Amino acid sequence: MSSTSTRHFLTLLDLSTEELEQIIQRAIELKEMQHGGTIHEPLKNRVLGMIFEKSSTRTRVSFEAGMAQFGGSAIFLSPRDTQLGRGEPIEDSARVLSSMVDAVMIRTFEHEKVERFAEYSSVPVINALTDDYHPCQLLADVQAYVEHRGSIRGKTVAWIGDGNNMCHSYINAARQFGFRLNIAAPEGYEPKREIADAGGPAITLVSDPVEAVSSADLVVTDVWASMGQEEESDTRNEIFREYQVNEMLMAHANSDALFMHCLPAHRGEEVSSGVIDGPHSVVWDEAENRLHAQKALLEFLIR
Numbered sequence: 001m002s003s004t005s006t007r008h009f010l011t012l013l014d015l016s017t018e019e020l021e022q023i024i025q026r027a028i029e030l031k032e033m034q035h036g037g038t039i040h041e042p043l044k045n046r047v048l049g050m051i052f053e054k055s056s057t058r059t060r061v062s063f064e065a066g067m068a069q070f071g072g073s074a075i076f077l078s079p080r081d082t083q084l085g086r087g088e089p090i091e092d093s094a095r096v097l098s099s100m101v102d103a104v105m106i107r108t109f110e111h112e113k114v115e116r117f118a119e120y121s122s123v124p125v126i127n128a129l130t131d132d133y134h135p136c137q138l139l140a141d142v143q144a145y146v147e148h149r150g151s152i153r154g155k156t157v158a159w160i161g162d163g164n165n166m167c168h169s170y171i172n173a174a175r176q177f178g179f180r181l182n183i184a185a186p187e188g189y190e191p192k193r194e195i196a197d198a199g200g201p202a203i204t205l206v207s208d209p210v211e212a213v214s215s216a217d218l219v220v221t222d223v224w225a226s227m228g229q230e231e232e233s234d235t236r237n238e239i240f241r242e243y244q245v246n247e248m249l250m251a252h253a254n255s256d257a258l259f260m261h262c263l264p265a266h267r268g269e270e271v272s273s274g275v276i277d278g279p280h281s282v283v284w285d286e287a288e289n290r291l292h293a294q295k296a297l298l299e300f301l302i303r
């Protein structure tokens with residue numbers, strides 16, 4: 001069972017604002033060290049278990065490379081070739097895996113699964129994306145904002161599109177890092193009511209994307225159909241048509257506004273190539289920061 005001293009990272013609310021800010025600063029330092037060729041192996045002989053029930057490029061490579069750079073290692077586990085996929089209870093898997101590794105990272109569907117795993121795990125559990133949240137991505141996004149523009153506190157962020165896992169994590173980030181968040185989502189695709197309400201007055205829901213991006217310092221979007229919603233793609237493409245982040249929409253944001261997207265992106269759908277490949281976009285730094293931000297998180301949770 002999880003002891004009260006085992007820290008998990010299932011949502012951004014599991015750490016304090018000070019701890020999150022410390023992780024962002026550490027991520028910036030670790031990035032400089034990595035770029036400068038400094039060898040830093042604080043997790044020698046430590047092992048990260050990585051459970052992936054959904055596809056991934058960035059998350060898998062960043063966690064695996066991060067553990068290798070830290071002197072440790074990572075084990076990739078998919079439902080196809082573990083007993084988890086054959087119905088072994090989460091509670092049993094959590095007890096066994098956590099008796100062998102130093103931390104477990106999970107990407108899955110229901111958020112409740114990572115909560116249950118954490119409850120029975122004796123080592124830190126990291127949410128690497130659920131249907132409801134993607135907190136690791138927010139560490140990378142905030143790091144990218146800080147690197148390009150300084151503190152995000154007091155700034156205005158516009159979320160355009162689906163009220164999905166990334167949107168929910170932006171709501172939590174607004175609470176923790178102290179920025180305003182304007183969300184423009186089509187009717188019926190808004191973020192979950194209880195998550196948005198918990199964000200308090202910093203969160204504004206509108207239906208008009210132009211209103212959402214007005215005086216925004218950062219504009220963010222994500223795919224219209226997330227993993228697990230593939231068969232809704234055609235319907236969603238129709239419904240979300242007015243929510244594309246393109247040059248016309250970006251023109252309503254602040255002139256020095258940044259554009260972010262967690263990737264993978266669909267050019268011509270949620271974002272135009274002119275924006276994602278244009279001057280406002282910092283998506284490549286954002287993606288690279290997954291490595292540095294998660295190394296800072298692993299160092300914080302495991303040591």
Ligand code: CP
Nearest residue numbers: 056057058059262263
């Ligand atoms: N942004 C992100 O989590 O990417 P992957 O799905 O490639 O891991």
Ligand code: NVA
Nearest residue numbers: 164222226227262263
């Ligand atoms: N909302 C997307 C994010 C992918 C990183 C999904 O869940 O598929």
